[in-house]
Amino acid sequence: MVPAPADCTDRPPTAPTAGGSRIAREAGPERPRHRVVVSPKDFVRARGDLWFAVLSEQLEDTRVLAFLRYARDRQGHWQKTDSIRADALMQRIAPHYLYHCTRLDTRLHGIPHHEIDEVMRPRAAARRLIVVPDPDPVQRAAIKAIKLLRRGGVPAGRLGVTGSLMLGLQGPRSDVDLVIYGREHFHIARRLVAETLKTAAASSLTMALWRDAYARRRCSLRFPDYLRHEQRKLNKFSVDSVKIDISMVLAPADKKADLFGPCRKAGRGTITARVTDDRYAFDLPARYPVEHDEIEEIVACTHTYAGQARAGERVTASGVVEVDDRGRRRLVVGTSREAGGEYLRVVEWRS
Numbered sequence: 001m002v003p004a005p006a007d008c009t010d011r012p013p014t015a016p017t018a019g020g021s022r023i024a025r026e027a028g029p030e031r032p033r034h035r036v037v038v039s040p041k042d043f044v045r046a047r048g049d050l051w052f053a054v055l056s057e058q059l060e061d062t063r064v065l066a067f068l069r070y071a072r073d074r075q076g077h078w079q080k081t082d083s084i085r086a087d088a089l090m091q092r093i094a095p096h097y098l099y100h101c102t103r104l105d106t107r108l109h110g111i112p113h114h115e116i117d118e119v120m121r122p123r124a125a126a127r128r129l130i131v132v133p134d135p136d137p138v139q140r141a142a143i144k145a146i147k148l149l150r151r152g153g154v155p156a157g158r159l160g161v162t163g164s165l166m167l168g169l170q171g172p173r174s175d176v177d178l179v180i181y182g183r184e185h186f187h188i189a190r191r192l193v194a195e196t197l198k199t200a201a202a203s204s205l206t207m208a209l210w211r212d213a214y215a216r217r218r219c220s221l222r223f224p225d226y227l228r229h230e231q232r233k234l235n236k237f238s239v240d241s242v243k244i245d246i247s248m249v250l251a252p253a254d255k256k257a258d259l260f261g262p263c264r265k266a267g268r269g270t271i272t273a274r275v276t277d278d279r280y281a282f283d284l285p286a287r288y289p290v291e292h293d294e295i296e297e298i299v300a301c302t303h304t305y306a307g308q309a310r311a312g313e314r315v316t317a318s319g320v321v322e323v324d325d326r327g328r329r330r331l332v333v334g335t336s337r338e339a340g341g342e343y344l345r346v347v348e349w350r351s
Contacts, residue, residue: 036113038064040249040284041162041179045118046111047094051167055108060101063110068097070169078169082218105264105322106335120167122160122179129161138165141242142176148201148239149178152192158185160249175213175243182251186282189246190234202237202244209243219304220318220343229346233307235282247303248282263322269331270318271295272347278311285334288315288344295321295331298344302334305344314348 038044042054044064049072056065068086070078081089090097090109099110126146132139142161150156163177164170180186196202205213213236214226221229230236235246273290275298280287286300288309298317300306309315319333319342333342 035059035062036064036116036119038119039121041122041160041247043069043120043162043167044111044116045120046097046115048117050094052109052111053162058103059113060099060103060110062113063099064113064116065099065101065108065110067109070164070167080164103262105262122162122166123157123181124160125166126159126161126178127156129165136170137172137240138170138174138176138242141239141244142178144239145176145178145202145237145244148196149180149189149192152188152195154180154185154189154192158182175245176239178244178246179249180246181249183248183254183282186246186248193234193237193246197237202239204231205236205238205243206241209238209241213243217304218340220341221345225345229308235307247306248284250283263324263330266321266323266329268319269295269321270316271298271331272314272316273298274314275309275311278309281309282307285332290315295329297330298333299330300333300344305333308344309346310350312350313346315344316347317344318342319344 036044036059037057038054038059039057040054044052044054044066046052050068051070052064052066053069054064054066058065067083068081068090070080071086071089073079086109087098097109097111098107100107101110129135129139130143130146132143135143142165146159146161149159158181160166160179160181161177162179164174165176180189193202197204210227210230211223213230214223217226219226237244271290271292271294273292273295275288275290277289284303284306286306286308288298288300289296290298298315298319299322300308317331317333319331320335321329322332323329333344335342
């Protein structure tokens with residue numbers, strides 16, 4: 001398709017495709033006619049009732065690299081899928097979507113671009129959300145959070161909303177997933193969160209919300225470890241008892257050249273090392289150059305371990321070792337969303 005503007009191609013309102021909410025109807029879905037252009041945090045719909053979260057703007061073999069997040073069951077209800085259920089469903093109904101990405105030497109979901117029915121983009125969803133005339137409680141909390149960030153200096157064009165709210169699949173217990181485009185504005189947003197938590201405009205998460213977030217992530221850290229790491233990241237807060245989570249999508253000027261070429265897996269590994277640079281800690285994937293005899297960097301592919309460690313801190317990490325064609329090694333944490341058995345944990349905290 002002709003490349004769309006960064007936030008989305010506007011279209012007249014259409015019938016809802018996911019859950020029937022106004023956001024799904026008005027969020028500016030694109031129906032690709034030619035080669036699709038996507039970005040992380042976009043969602044694409046295929047086979048009528050499968051919504052995939054986009055993982056990369058790079059296509060491989062004309063496929064969008066993504067992972068199934070929502071599927072409609074036999075009763076017509078939308079269900080969120082974890083990694084195991086998603087792979088099982090793909091094996092049953094669309095085995096050609098189970099794709100081995102040669103660049104990453106890993107299996108994920110690769111949707112041929114000509115099979116994509118619709119693309120949903122976070123910036124368009126945020127723009128439409130702001131003018132919803134009768135928002136539900138989750139939408140209302142999202143609107144307040146967006147306005148708070150805009151008043152604090154994050155431009156409207158740098159803000160998006162993704163996940164269930166973008167698709168119109170939110171329920172009373174849903175979180176709000178906000179996207180900030182660009183590293184500079186993401187860190188402005190984090191500073192705003194720190195400042196706002198001192199006022200009545202927003203709140204820290206209650207212990208119940210923290211435990212809910214921990215349960216959803218199903219990470220390999222114990223809850224006290226998870227909580228200590230998360231509370232200093234300043235990427236979560238609550239509005240009207242609704243959890244707001246902010247994440248970053250890099251702007252073109254932010255992108256760091258990938259020091260590693262195509263990699264092959266070299267088994268599992270666990271290391272202890274000191275982080276030397278935290279500038280890329282909130283990137284997707286998060287990257288932590290380390291001092292270590294064999295491993296050059298730790299790469300975290302799941303949001304759980306974004307912003308996990310700071311420069312100068314000593315960490316222990318467990319994951320999959322990758323080797324590039326020049327023999328350089330990195331440790332990848334988060335080879336699935338839940339990252340079972342994989343972790344990144346600070347063991348010497350910086351004061």
